[in-house]
Amino acid sequence: MTNDDFVIHQIRDEILQRRRFLLTSHARPDGDSIGSQLAMAFALDALGKEVRIVNADAAPDHYQGFPGMHRIEITTEVDTDADAVIVMECSDLSRTGITGLDSRFIINIDHHAGNRLYGALNWYDETAAACGEMVFDLIRALGVPLTEQIATHIYLAILTDTGAFHHSNITPRTFDICRQTVEAGVNPAAMARRVFDSNSFGKLKLIGAVLDSMVLLDEGRLAVLYLDDEMLQLCGCTHNDTEGLINLPLTAREIQAVVFFKIAPGGVVRVSMRSKYDVDVRQVAAQYGGGGHKNAAGFTVDGPLDELRPRLIERLVMAIGEGLLTRP
Ligand code: AMP
Numbered sequence: 001m002t003n004d005d006f007v008i009h010q011i012r013d014e015i016l017q018r019r020r021f022l023l024t025s026h027a028r029p030d031g032d033s034i035g036s037q038l039a040m041a042f043a044l045d046a047l048g049k050e051v052r053i054v055n056a057d058a059a060p061d062h063y064q065g066f067p068g069m070h071r072i073e074i075t076t077e078v079d080t081d082a083d084a085v086i087v088m089e090c091s092d093l094s095r096t097g098i099t100g101l102d103s104r105f106i107i108n109i110d111h112h113a114g115n116r117l118y119g120a121l122n123w124y125d126e127t128a129a130a131c132g133e134m135v136f137d138l139i140r141a142l143g144v145p146l147t148e149q150i151a152t153h154i155y156l157a158i159l160t161d162t163g164a165f166h167h168s169n170i171t172p173r174t175f176d177i178c179r180q181t182v183e184a185g186v187n188p189a190a191m192a193r194r195v196f197d198s199n200s201f202g203k204l205k206l207i208g209a210v211l212d213s214m215v216l217l218d219e220g221r222l223a224v225l226y227l228d229d230e231m232l233q234l235c236g237c238t239h240n241d242t243e244g245l246i247n248l249p250l251t252a253r254e255i256q257a258v259v260f261f262k263i264a265p266g267g268v269v270r271v272s273m274r275s276k277y278d279v280d281v282r283q284v285a286a287q288y289g290g291g292g293h294k295n296a297a298g299f300t301v302d303g304p305l306d307e308l309r310p311r312l313i314e315r316l317v318m319a320i321g322e323g324l325l326t327r328p
C-alpha cells in the first residue's frame, strides 16, 4: 500500500464515521475548487451525510449553470460545529479567506507544492493535475457510484486546472479519470463550450484592451499584461471576468511565460503567472510568498507596482532561461 493509499483509507474511515461536513476551498474559486467541492458534496449526499459548502467569493458567471452551484454559501466568517471540515485546493488554511474553521477536525486535500499540512489529516499529492483527480480517488474509495453530476464536476476540475490540457502535469491517470467521467455521461465538447466559449461581449472587449496593454520583453519570450479598474469599467466588466485572459499570450509560439498584474481597489496587486513546459513560475511566486504549480502560479502584494515590477521581470527572465535549457 502506498502512502497515498494509506491516507485515502484514513480519510475514508473518518468520513464514514462522521455525519456533518463543511466543505470549502480557496477564495476567488476556479474550476478546480468548484468541481472538487461539488463532486465531494454529491458524494457525501450519496452517503446520507449532511453537507454545507462555504466559499469566501462567488464563482465566475460561466460556472453558475453547473449542478449544485446554488448550494455554495458566500461568507468570510463561519460559526460551525460540523464534525469535519474538508478543505480542498488550499496550501494554507488562510487561502480559504474564511475565519472560524480552525477549531474543527480538518481534512486537507490539495495538490499545491508547499502545502502547510494544517489538517488533522493531510493528503497532499503534487503529481495530481487537479485536486479533482484526488477527489475522484477518494469518491471511489468511499464506494460512491460515479453519477453524471459527480463526473461533470470532476471533469470540470481537470479541464480547467490543466489549462484545457495544456499544462505539463498531465499524466495517464488524468486521461483515465476523464475516460471514466465521459463513460458516466460527460460530453467534452459541451463542457469546453460552456467553460471557454461563454464570454459576454464585454469580455471580448476586455480581451482586446488587455492584449492592447501587452508588453513583450526578453526578445518576445515574456509577455507582461496589465489590468486596472478603469479598463474593467470601460468594458463593462468586473474582476470576475478576468479568468482565462492570462492564457492568451501563450498562444503565440515565441512566448514562454506571461505575467499579469491586476490592480485591485486600494492598490493591492494580484500577480498571476503562466508558462510553457519547464519554465517554472511557481518558484518565482514562492519568492513573493505565493504559490501554485510549475506552469500556473500567483501571489499578492500591497504594491506599489513600480517597486515590484523590475525585479520580478528579472526573475522571470532567469526562469525562462533555465526552463529553455531542458526544452525537449
Ligand atoms: P491564478 O493566477 O490566480 O489563477 O493562480 C494560479 C495558481 O497559483 C493557482 O494554483 C493558485 O492556487 C496559485 N496562487 C495564486 N495566488 C496565490 C497566492 N497568493 N498564494 C498561493 N498560491 C497562489
Ligand code: MN
Residues within 6 Å of the ligand: 032, 033, 089, 111, 129, 130, 131, 161
Ligand atoms: Mn487546482
